[in-house]
Structures are given as structure tokens and as C-alpha cells.
Amino acid sequence: MRAMCLAGSAGKLALIEKDMPQPQPGRGELLIRIIAAGITPAELTWYPTTHLQTGEERIGAVPAHEFSGIVAAVGEEVADAEIGRQVYGMNDWFADGALAEYCVTQPSSVAAKPASLTHDEAASVPIGALTAWQGLFDHAKLQPGERVLVHGGAGGVGLFAVQLARNRGAHVTATASAHNLEFVSRLGAEQVIDYRGARFEEQVRDIDVVFDTVGGETLDRSWAVLKPAGRMVTIASNAEGNMDDRVKQAFFIVEPDQNQLVQIGKLFDAARLQTVVDAVVPLSETPAAFTGSIRERLGRGKLVATLTAAENVLQ
Ligand SMILES: NC(=O)c1ccc[n+]([C@@H]2O[C@H](COP(=O)([O-])OP(=O)(O)OC[C@H]3O[C@@H](n4cnc5c(N)ncnc54)[C@H](OP(=O)(O)O)[C@@H]3O)[C@@H](O)[C@H]2O)c1
Numbered sequence: 001m002r003a004m005c006l007a008g009s010a011g012k013l014a015l016i017e018k019d020m021p022q023p024q025p026g027r028g029e030l031l032i033r034i035i036a037a038g039i040t041p042a043e044l045t046w047y048p049t050t051h052l053q054t055g056e057e058r059i060g061a062v063p064a065h066e067f068s069g070i071v072a073a074v075g076e077e078v079a080d081a082e083i084g085r086q087v088y089g090m091n092d093w094f095a096d097g098a099l100a101e102y103c104v105t106q107p108s109s110v111a112a113k114p115a116s117l118t119h120d121e122a123a124s125v126p127i128g129a130l131t132a133w134q135g136l137f138d139h140a141k142l143q144p145g146e147r148v149l150v151h152g153g154a155g156g157v158g159l160f161a162v163q164l165a166r167n168r169g170a171h172v173t174a175t176a177s178a179h180n181l182e183f184v185s186r187l188g189a190e191q192v193i194d195y196r197g198a199r200f201e202e203q204v205r206d207i208d209v210v211f212d213t214v215g216g217e218t219l220d221r222s223w224a225v226l227k228p229a230g231r232m233v234t235i236a237s238n239a240e241g242n243m244d245d246r247v248k249q250a251f252f253i254v255e256p257d258q259n260q261l262v263q264i265g266k267l268f269d270a271a272r273l274q275t276v277v278d279a280v281v282p283l284s285e286t287p288a289a290f291t292g293s294i295r296e297r298l299g300r301g302k303l304v305a306t307l308t309a310a311e312n313v314l315q
Contacts, residue, residue, distance in 0.1 A: 002307075003100030004286050005062045006049065013044055015063070015099075015287040023096065023104045025075035030082060030105055032091075035310050036123035036280075037098035038066040039303040040156065041290045042237045048093035058094075063290075064305065066090050067098035068113055068122035070313055078107060086113040086314075088122040088265075090130070090256040098123075099286055101307055109256035114265040117275070119310050124156070124275045124302035129264045131254040132160035132211070135233040136168070139252055140209040144169030149204055149225060152213035153189055154180035156278075156302040157235060161211045162187045163273055173204050175218075180300055187274075201225050212250075215239045219247065276301025283307060 001022045004015050025031040043049055043063050052058045068088040074080060089110030091103050113122045136142045148165045152158040153174025165172045166188030174189040177196065184192045193200050201224050208230050210222045215236025223246070226232060232250040239251045267273035279297035281289050282305070288294050289303045297303070 001101035002283060003062050003096070004283055005060045005096075005099075006044070007060070013050075015290060017284060020062075020100065022102050025073055025078075025104050027076045028078060028106070029075040030071050030078060030087075030107055030110065031073040031075075032067060032069045032087065032098075032103055032105055032110070033072040033313055034067050034069045034098045034101060034103060034307040035119040035313065036068050037064040037305045037307060038123045038125075038127060038156075039064055039286065039289050039305055040066075040127060041292060041303075044290060045237060046093070047240075053094050062096035062098075062100050062103070064097040064099040065093055065095075066123060066126040067103065068117075068119040069098075069308075072102060082107070086119075087111065088113045088117075088126055089258070089261055090126050098307070099283065099305060106256070108258045111258050111261035111265055114268040116269045116271070120277055120280050120304050120306065121275050123304050124277050125160075125264065125268075126256075126261065127254060128156045128275075128302060129160045129164075129273070130257060130260055131157045131235055132164050133260050133264065134254055134257070135211055135235060135252065136161060136165055136209065140211070140231040140233050142168055142170055142209050145171070146208035147171045147204075147206065148173070148209045148211060149200070149207045149222070150174040150189070150211045150213075151195075151200075151218050151222070152176070153184040153187070153192065154300040155213050158211075158213050159184075159187055159276060159301060160273070161213070162189050165209075165211070167267065167272055170209075173200075173207075175200055175214075177299075183300055209233065212236060212239075219250075278303045280304045280306055 087110040091105035212234040
């Protein structure tokens, strides 16, 4: 099968297109024919991309761990009825990912693709929406009527955090670039702050939950806007490994969750949630997508790679 994988070693990694053996599903696993995969550029620096679970150096990883596609084969102990099902979801960070014609995953990491979304759109959802869901509801225990500040409201995760918080009945303030202010307010934010034009801590206070997708100085300055019992959640890759106890407690890594994917899918099909695809690129252009050098893009939402033309695999 065709795939994009990492060559070189830590610090000097490059993506190269390669022919690789098609993976086979093991016991209890699904083989997915990938139609589209979501791209998270920072993933190339994440620990599981460059390390094996044993801690040794990992060579040749296939990136992208969210996708939309079709169940192509099943391992032992999985019902044959699964074959042909259109699904969206994630696979394990340490497994070869979805920048390939096929990848292997667990049945509990996928759910039926929302009927209202194309495969390109569906591939842009799992990591962003699950991260927002788990950060707001599982970690911060957001309640209706509370006040939330979302940093990076136009990003691949932030756009879901704004919408899910609003759907839950929270009051949402978000930060974004000037060109995204109107977009983020259409998603449901009551106040959107241009982070280059103003200091957010001079505009908001008494926040119940900060959902931070930026980290660094933005995270440092955010503690001051929280209420005494306020909760901080950060997902920023630069917060991983931070030794500050408060940051350690605030940081988490998204996990696949079938039940949450089902609930997110229902919100799409009820037109209560929307996704935004920043640009769609063929496999050959994914190295440029990871370095941010794709020119034809909206500047908001998620980059998506198409692996297989949907009409070639859907009857
Ligand atoms: N821990 C986890 O489980 C997990 C999961 C997914 C992603 N992540 C990490 O989370 C981060 C965000 O991911 P993403 O996919 O949402 O990235 P993204 O699509 O690139 O979005 C980042 C957003 O941050 C905004 N931004 C940049 N500087 C800012 C600042 N100083 N203040 C406010 N907003 C600012 C940008 O807004 P404008 O375009 O409007 O300028 C952009 O929309 C990355 O570090 C990624 O690695 C972690």
C-alpha cells in the first residue's frame, strides 16, 4: 500500500512516500481502508511518533491517528458484519497511523461516520472534538451557566471547544486572530478577543474554566483570570513535560472513545455542531501540510489528506 512515513532521526525528521506491506488485523482488531485522514502538524514532535512503548527510538512511523473510512477486514472475534461499515475515529498513537491506504484499529476507537458529513469532513473531527469534549466535560466538569475562556478558538480543537461549551449552556469567551473573530463568534462565542491586539487578562476575569490550546506565555497569563475555584485545562504540546504541578494537573492527552464519538456524531446530524476543513491535500502534498506551507487554505480548522477516492470504495 502507499503510505507516508518518517525518515531520519529525532531533530531531523522528514516525511517520505513509500510502498509498505498492507497491515493485517490481529485478534479483536479492524482493518480500515482510509478515505481521508486528519493532520495535526505538532504530532511529529510527540513522544509516540519518535519512541516505541519500550522507550527506544522509533523509526519509520506513519503519522495521523484520526480518519474516516471503511472497515475492510476484521480480526478473529470481530463479527464479519462489520465489513463495509463507514466509520470515523482514531487509532493508537504508537501504531502506524492513517497517512496510508490502510491502518489497523480497535472497534472501541471508531463509530459510525455521521451521515451528514463527507469523509473529508469526518476525518477532521475525531481528535479535535474528542479533545474538546474530554477537556470540558471529563476534566473540567463544565456546568451550564459557567464562564469559559477558550484560547485558540479557530483552531482544530478550539472550534469544537467553543461549540461544545456553548451547547452545554456555558458563556464562552475565545481568543483568535483578527481574521477569525467573526468566524469564532458565529460558532457561539459571546466575546472574541484578538490576541495580538489586546491582552485577554485585561478583558476578562472570574472565569470558571480556561481551555488552553496555545500554552507557553498564554497559559502562564491565564491563571490570573480564573475564579478561586476555577479549573484550568491545557492540551498544548509545549505544556507536556512541564514540571509545574499546576500545569501537570491541567494537561491531558485525548483518548479514543466510541460513546463520545457516537454523541458527537448525533450533534452533527442534528446540525448542532459544525466542522471546518482548512484544506484538503493529496498524500503527496502532506509533507507541506505538516510544515504549514500549503497556500490554498482557509486559515482555520483542520488540514485533511485524501488517501482513496470515496467513489472507488463505496458501492
Ligand atoms: N493533548 C492532546 O490530547 C492534544 C490533542 C490535539 C492537539 N493538541 C495540541 O494542541 C495544540 C492545538 O492544536 P490544534 O490542532 O487546535 O492547532 P491549530 O489548528 O494549529 O490551532 C491553533 C490555534 O491557536 C491560535 N493561536 C496561536 N497563537 C495564539 C495565541 N497567542 N493566543 C490565542 N490563540 C493563538 C491560532 O489562531 P489564529 O489562526 O486565529 O491565529 C490557531 O487557530 C497543538 O499544540 C497540538 O499539538 C493536543
